[in-house]
Amino acid sequence: MSKKVIPENIEIALEIEDNENIAAKLINANKELKVQVVEMQKLDAQLIIANKELTASNKELAFQNQEKENRAAELIIANKELAYQNQEKAKRAEELVIAVKELTFQNQEKEKRAEELVIANEELAFQNQEKENRAAELVIANKELAYQNQEKAKRAEELVIAVKELTFQNQEKEKRAEELVIANKELAYQNQEKENRAQELIIANNELAFQNIEKEKRANELLLANKEIESFSYISSHDLQEPLRKIQTFSGRIFVEEYDNLSAMGKYYVERTKLSALHMQTLINDLLAYSRTKTTERKFVNSDLNKIVQEALNMLEEEILEKNAIIEVSELFEANVIPFQFRQLMQNLISNSLKYAVAEVKPHIIIKGDFVKYDEANFKDSILKCDHYHISVSDNGIGFDPDFKEKIFEMFQRLHNKNEYNGTGIGLTIARKIVDNHNGIITANSKKNKGAQFDIYIPIVQINSSTT
Numbered sequence: 001m002s003k004k005v006i007p008e009n010i011e012i013a014l015e016i017e018d019n020e021n022i023a024a025k026l027i028n029a030n031k032e033l034k035v036q037v038v039e040m041q042k043l044d045a046q047l048i049i050a051n052k053e054l055t056a057s058n059k060e061l062a063f064q065n066q067e068k069e070n071r072a073a074e075l076i077i078a079n080k081e082l083a084y085q086n087q088e089k090a091k092r093a094e095e096l097v098i099a100v101k102e103l104t105f106q107n108q109e110k111e112k113r114a115e116e117l118v119i120a121n122e123e124l125a126f127q128n129q130e131k132e133n134r135a136a137e138l139v140i141a142n143k144e145l146a147y148q149n150q151e152k153a154k155r156a157e158e159l160v161i162a163v164k165e166l167t168f169q170n171q172e173k174e175k176r177a178e179e180l181v182i183a184n185k186e187l188a189y190q191n192q193e194k195e196n197r198a199q200e201l202i203i204a205n206n207e208l209a210f211q212n213i214e215k216e217k218r219a220n221e222l223l224l225a226n227k228e229i230e231s232f233s234y235i236s237s238h239d240l241q242e243p244l245r246k247i248q249t250f251s252g253r254i255f256v257e258e259y260d261n262l263s264a265m266g267k268y269y270v271e272r273t274k275l276s277a278l279h280m281q282t283l284i285n286d287l288l289a290y291s292r293t294k295t296t297e298r299k300f301v302n303s304d305l306n307k308i309v310q311e312a313l314n315m316l317e318e319e320i321l322e323k324n325a326i327i328e329v330s331e332l333f334e335a336n337v338i339p340f341q342f343r344q345l346m347q348n349l350i351s352n353s354l355k356y357a358v359a360e361v362k363p364h365i366i367i368k369g370d371f372v373k374y375d376e377a378n379f380k381d382s383i384l385k386c387d388h389y390h391i392s393v394s395d396n397g398i399g400f401d402p403d404f405k406e407k408i409f410e411m412f413q414r415l416h417n418k419n420e421y422n423g424t425g426i427g428l429t430i431a432r433k434i435v436d437n438h439n440g441i442i443t444a445n446s447k448k449n450k451g452a453q454f455d456i457y458i459p460i461v462q463i464n465s466s467t468t
Contacts, residue, residue, distance in 0.1 A: 248277045300438075300462040303339050305332035305391070309367060312346040319354050323363050330368035335389050336462040337438060345434040346393070348427045349454050353395035358449070364396045372457075383441055383457045394453035399446040408444060438462065 251273045254262075262270065309329055313320065320327065327350075350365060357363040369391040374384070383390075400408065409432040428444075431454075435442040440458035 244277055248274065251277065299338060300336040301339055302334055303337050303342070304334050305337070305342075305369065308337070308339060308343050309346050312343050312350060315343075315347055316350055316354065319351065323354055323357060325354060325357070325363040325365060328364070328366045330366075332367075332369045332391070333371065333389065335458065336460070337458070338434075341434045341437060345431050345456070348431045349393045352427055353393065353397055353452070356395075356397040356399075356452070358396065358398055361396065366392075366394045368392055371460075383443075384459060387460045388440070388457050389460060391456040391458075392453055393456075394451060396451045399448050399450045399452050400444075401448060402446065405444045405446065409442070 251270055255267070255270045255274065259267070306329070309332065313327060313329075319325075346367075350367075353365045354363055369389060372384075372388050372390050374387050409428050432442050435456055435458065438458045439462065440456060442457075443455045444452060445455070446452035
């Protein structure tokens with residue numbers, strides 16, 4: 001049985017249905033809204049990421065814009081430079097156009113000058129031909145005139161010669177007469193002079209004969225002295241050296257092979273024997289060196305003193321290193337010297353400075369030289385009376401008493417105990433002899449504990465000769 005519907009209920013039902021529809025739609029809308037919220041959240045997240053990327057892009061874009069602005073600024077400068085260059089090129093082009101016009105004008109002028117020169121050359125050739133013709137005619141005329149003048153001159157010369165000859169003969173006769181008078185007087189004077197010269201010649205011959213006899217005596221004495229020196233050198237280098245070497249050898253073997261069998265005094269005596277033998281060998285070598293400075297030929301050679309000093313330092317290298325010495329050598333010069341003797345001289349002086357150094361103090365040796373021009377107006381201030389070289393060797397050693405500045409150059413002279421400083425006392429004697437061989441002077445100046453300085457003066461001009 002159907003239910004009867006009342007209209008009011010229908011409206012209510014419809015309203016309810018509508019409300020239900022609205023509620024359903026509202027639920028659907030809420031669902032969609034939730035979905036949209038989720039989507040919006042996703043979009044927010046994406047938007048945040050996009051913003052970050054946009055920020056980075058903006059920074060990159062800002063950097064690129066800055067770079068573009070920099071490029072634009074550089075481009076503006078480049079455009080200005082290009083515009084300037086174009087202006088310069090335009091100026092050069094204008095100048096080139098002017099130069100081309102000028103060159104064209106000059107070429108045209110040169111062509112005109114060339115044409116004028118051709119015409120001038122033709123005219124000149126014609127004139128030269130005419131001149132040659134006139135010159136040929138003039139040569140012929142000159143030859144004819146010269147021949148006529150020669151003939152006239154010959155006649156005139158013959159006449160002049162005849163007059164001069166006659167005059168000369170008369171003058172000669174008068175001169176011969178005057179000369180004869182003078183010659184007679186001169187002959188008488190010459191005869192008197194010859195007699196005087198003859199007497200002087202007799203006296204001179206007697207003197208010369210006496211001098212020759214004296215020279216022969218000196219020569220014989222010199223030959224004898226040379227033979228004695230040669231004998232001494234031979235004995236020193238052979239007869240004395242051989243037994244000395246044996247003494248050194250045997251004393252050395254005793255000291256090594258019999259060391260344990262020796263008493264304390266025996267060892268002391270053997271050691272003293274070795275030192276004495278070494279001292280004797282040094283003495284013999286120094287005496288030989290001294291004798292060689294007296295007998296060697298003086299052959300002067302233009303030598304570099306820097307090189308000679310360096311060779312002397314090389315010979316003393318071990319001593320220099322051992323004492324940690326400071327050697328200061330100024331730039332020297334070239335001089336005429338006997339090279340090996342001068343090297344021995346510098347070696348002796350440097351060795352002397354090393355030997356007499358102050359204990360616990362580095363030896364400091366200074367070598368320098370200069371040229372001295374002789375001044376006649378102030379000759380008292382000059383050591384040598386000629387142009388000369390001055391070389392000095394100074395040190396910071398123990399020095400010596402100024403009263404002994406001459407004595408130290410004497411043979412075997414020593415200012416200190418041989419136990420304090422080794423040596424034979426010949427080194428400075430050899431030094432003075434070498435300087436004498438160079439026609440020079442050596443001096444020494446010092447104060448105790450104030451170092452010493454040796455000054456050498458040698459002439460610039462030397463003459464090679466043999467000497468003893």
